[in-house]
Amino acid sequence: MVKKTVLKPRAARSTAGGADVAVPSTGKHTINDIARLANVSKKTVSRVINQSPFVREETRARISEIMRRVGYTPDPQARGLAFRRSFLMGLVYDNPNAQYVINIQEGALGALRRNGYELVVHPCDRTSEDFLPEIEQLVTRQKLDGVILLPPVSENDELAALLKRLKCHYVRVISVPLDEPENLVLSMDRQSAAQVAEHLARLGHTRIAMIVGPSTYRSSQERLIGFSNALGDRGLTLPPEFVVEGAYNFESGVACAELLLSRSPRPTAIFAGNDETAAGVYRTAYLRGLKIPDDLTVVGFDDSPLASRLCPSLTTMRQPIRDMGRLAAERLMAKAAKVQGPPLSASTVFPHLVVRESSGPPRI
Amino acid sequence: MVKKTVLKPRAARSTAGGADVAVPSTGKHTINDIARLANVSKKTVSRVINQSPFVREETRARISEIMRRVGYTPDPQARGLAFRRSFLMGLVYDNPNAQYVINIQEGALGALRRNGYELVVHPCDRTSEDFLPEIEQLVTRQKLDGVILLPPVSENDELAALLKRLKCHYVRVISVPLDEPENLVLSMDRQSAAQVAEHLARLGHTRIAMIVGPSTYRSSQERLIGFSNALGDRGLTLPPEFVVEGAYNFESGVACAELLLSRSPRPTAIFAGNDETAAGVYRTAYLRGLKIPDDLTVVGFDDSPLASRLCPSLTTMRQPIRDMGRLAAERLMAKAAKVQGPPLSASTVFPHLVVRESSGPPRI
DNA sequence: CTGAAAGCGCTTACAG
DNA sequence: CTGAAAGCGCTTACAG
Numbered sequence: 001m002v003k004k005t006v007l008k009p010r011a012a013r014s015t016a017g018g019a020d021v022a023v024p025s026t027g028k029h030t031i032n033d034i035a036r037l038a039n040v041s042k043k044t045v046s047r048v049i050n051q052s053p054f055v056r057e058e059t060r061a062r063i064s065e066i067m068r069r070v071g072y073t074p075d076p077q078a079r080g081l082a083f084r085r086s087f088l089m090g091l092v093y094d095n096p097n098a099q100y101v102i103n104i105q106e107g108a109l110g111a112l113r114r115n116g117y118e119l120v121v122h123p124c125d126r127t128s129e130d131f132l133p134e135i136e137q138l139v140t141r142q143k144l145d146g147v148i149l150l151p152p153v154s155e156n157d158e159l160a161a162l163l164k165r166l167k168c169h170y171v172r173v174i175s176v177p178l179d180e181p182e183n184l185v186l187s188m189d190r191q192s193a194a195q196v197a198e199h200l201a202r203l204g205h206t207r208i209a210m211i212v213g214p215s216t217y218r219s220s221q222e223r224l225i226g227f228s229n230a231l232g233d234r235g236l237t238l239p240p241e242f243v244v245e246g247a248y249n250f251e252s253g254v255a256c257a258e259l260l261l262s263r264s265p266r267p268t269a270i271f272a273g274n275d276e277t278a279a280g281v282y283r284t285a286y287l288r289g290l291k292i293p294d295d296l297t298v299v300g301f302d303d304s305p306l307a308s309r310l311c312p313s314l315t316t317m318r319q320p321i322r323d324m325g326r327l328a329a330e331r332l333m334a335k336a337a338k339v340q341g342p343p344l345s346a347s348t349v350f351p352h353l354v355v356r357e358s359s360g361p362p363r364i
Numbered sequence: 365m366v367k368k369t370v371l372k373p374r375a376a377r378s379t380a381g382g383a384d385v386a387v388p389s390t391g392k393h394t395i396n397d398i399a400r401l402a403n404v405s406k407k408t409v410s411r412v413i414n415q416s417p418f419v420r421e422e423t424r425a426r427i428s429e430i431m432r433r434v435g436y437t438p439d440p441q442a443r444g445l446a447f448r449r450s451f452l453m454g455l456v457y458d459n460p461n462a463q464y465v466i467n468i469q470e471g472a473l474g475a476l477r478r479n480g481y482e483l484v485v486h487p488c489d490r491t492s493e494d495f496l497p498e499i500e501q502l503v504t505r506q507k508l509d510g511v512i513l514l515p516p517v518s519e520n521d522e523l524a525a526l527l528k529r530l531k532c533h534y535v536r537v538i539s540v541p542l543d544e545p546e547n548l549v550l551s552m553d554r555q556s557a558a559q560v561a562e563h564l565a566r567l568g569h570t571r572i573a574m575i576v577g578p579s580t581y582r583s584s585q586e587r588l589i590g591f592s593n594a595l596g597d598r599g600l601t602l603p604p605e606f607v608v609e610g611a612y613n614f615e616s617g618v619a620c621a622e623l624l625l626s627r628s629p630r631p632t633a634i635f636a637g638n639d640e641t642a643a644g645v646y647r648t649a650y651l652r653g654l655k656i657p658d659d660l661t662v663v664g665f666d667d668s669p670l671a672s673r674l675c676p677s678l679t680t681m682r683q684p685i686r687d688m689g690r691l692a693a694e695r696l697m698a699k700a701a702k703v704q705g706p707p708l709s710a711s712t713v714f715p716h717l718v719v720r721e722s723s724g725p726p727r728i
Numbered sequence: 729c730t731g732a733a734a735g736c737g738c739t740t741a742c743a744g
Numbered sequence: 745c746t747g748a749a750a751g752c753g754c755t756t757a758c759a760g
Binding site: 118 | 392437439440441442444445450452462463465466467469470473477482483484485486487498501502504505506507614640643646647650669670672673674675676
Binding site: 404405406407408411418419420423442444445446447448 | 731
């Protein structure tokens with residue numbers, strides 16, 4: 001029995017009628033084709049697609065088999081139009097560490113694609129006038145089902161407020177719980193910095209300096225507090241003249257190291273805010289003829305590819321960045337699916353110290 | 365006069381009827397709202413959206429003004445469904461150089477977003493079984509309007525054939541014209557390598573070695589040919605024992621340098637296949653106590669962030685990567701818009717040498 | 729130059 | 745458990 005079609009198709013469909021439809025042809029099948037093949041209404045096919053419980057098991061199995069056989073996948077555009085969603089997630093970032101972004105991207109995509117989502121990327125510039133409008137446009141135009149926010153822009157509360165207003169799900173990858181736990185993937189920067197402190201204390205350093213990131217970043221503060229407190233716990237101090245503010249980049253690392261190494265007595269160990277900064281410290285040491293780690297111990301943060309490329313290789317903190325991307329994606333999908341489970345707690349992620357050649361006992 | 369609505373809206377629209385509609389409310393306007401406001405049919409609004417010439421100038425101006433005032437942008441999903449396209453471009457890559465990918469991404473996005481497109485990213489693995497099926501799924505499911513292929517996967521002809529079969533526009537960023545010119549953004553690797561040869565010859569080196577990339581990559585061959593020929597032009601040779609094959613990564617750089625530096629006499633200059641490989645050479649030199657550039661000149665390729673971070677900083681070839689991303693995007697949009705202009709020639713992009721500290725005259 | 733109708737491929741009410 | 749109708753927001757023929 002063939003259902004009658006109310007609206008005749010605009011053009012002849014390549015889809016065969018009922019007889020020999022075994023080949024998973026390249027041609028696109030629609031929900032109507034599947035319905036016809038299965039001798040049910042498109043609504044029932046729709047129910048199978050959306051895993052509705054209100055389909056007889058036998059029916060579901062038969063329809064599923066047909067979908068599999070002809071290689072049918074529902075059109076996300078049409079679904080999206082009807083659902084008022086897009087099956088698209090966004091990644092909003094302004095982090096200059098390319099490897100960090102790529103790793104998050106790939107971690108997120110691994111989870112996303114498995115569930116029929118794709119990822120749209122949006123690099124941004126917080127200092128731009130169009131910063132928020134651009135994101136608003138992206139979210140509303142594309143009806144994004146959710147966005148992942150990477151540090152440092154993840155610390156921006158205006159952005160979070162905007163997304164809330166737009167009723168757009170989001171997850172902040174961040175080092176401070178600035179939001180409801182369910183919106184967070186937390187990296188434990190404070191505890192990380194404490195691990196560095198412990199490492200340096202164990203090596204026997206007493207004149208320890210730190211280059212912190214921009215004071216406007218919460219992660220900078222977290223790392224400073226964690227580092228300072230942990231040193232204190234071990235009877236060591238971080239004197240003010242041994243703390244300078246950098247910008248999480250190479251150039252500031254050079255300049256800050258210059259400052260620190262001209263103190264007298266100079267520090268025997270420097271905890272750079274991140275690997276980029278550490279590379280800057282390397283450069284200053286190189287120019288001054290200081291040997292690492294004999295004359296100076298250096299520790300970074302991130303374990304970017306740079307860390308193992310530098311000579312000597314850099315001791316640093318490694319974050320499970322891909323995992324963070326995956327966790328953020330999973331969290332977002334849970335929200336988008338509206339699975340009203342118990343309120344989620346924050347995903348927490350633990351870095352660990354990678355000891356390489358740049359840290360050793362003081363020789364003075 | 366108010367047009368009568370044939371289908372009553374499912375829910376009351378927040379849009380005000382005709383009186384006080386000045387505020388660009390957050391609520392989504394549709395083409396119907398604009399039509400009502402302008403007192404024309406939705407088809408006419410559609411014509412304005414699509415810049416059809418068949419609209420009286422006065423009408424167009426009035427409708428445009430209304431769209432601007434209420435902040436209307438057409439829904440890409442609905443447009444896409446009707447147009448059978450998505451206003452989405454894809455970026456397919458397997459290049460391990462994160463900074464390269466990010467720069468392409470941002471270059472492309474700059475051009476794309478201006479024209480209402482977004483970018484969907486797709487990292488891939490040529491050695492995976494699902495490599496091609498995954499891309500096919502991405503392209504057909506999302507109805508991608510085009511994809512950008514980055515090296516080395518851009519050299520894969522099966523992938524290009526697949527995209528052709530799917531009638532999906534693509535642009536290959538590549539160093540060899542493996543395709544019709546209109547599908548290419550060409551980086552001139554051969555000429556680039558020649559510049560390196562010239563630099564080394566000028567410095568007075570005669571025992572020059574090269575670490576080439578995987579022989580399966582066309583770019584490796586290009587760089588080798590370009591380098592070798594250019595040396596020949598200057599009366600120099602690249603003896604077989606001074607050419608070793610690496611893998612464009614750090615580890616192989618270490619190993620290959622080991623090999624090269626154990627030759628006797630050893631080379632006074634090494635052209636590493638890329639910056640990663642050059643970093644490997646640095647490490648071997650470091651372990652052997654060789655000073656760069658006094659004992660050994662090293663030149664890289666890419667000008668990745670690493671190049672300026674190494675000590676001494678690395679002389680290398682810089683490619684205008686962002687421009688390449690932009691060019692690829694522009695080319696793709698031209699195709700998607702079906703502007704039947706004269707057949708396009710390949711976009712060609714020229715790298716240049718960045719001389720830093722790692723290259724100097726031989727001291728032997 | 730402008731519009732009414734049918735359609736893109738899916739879903740949400742609403743019935744049975 | 746299943747289906748016919750109306751709708752998501754836009755466009756393509758086809759008329760005038």
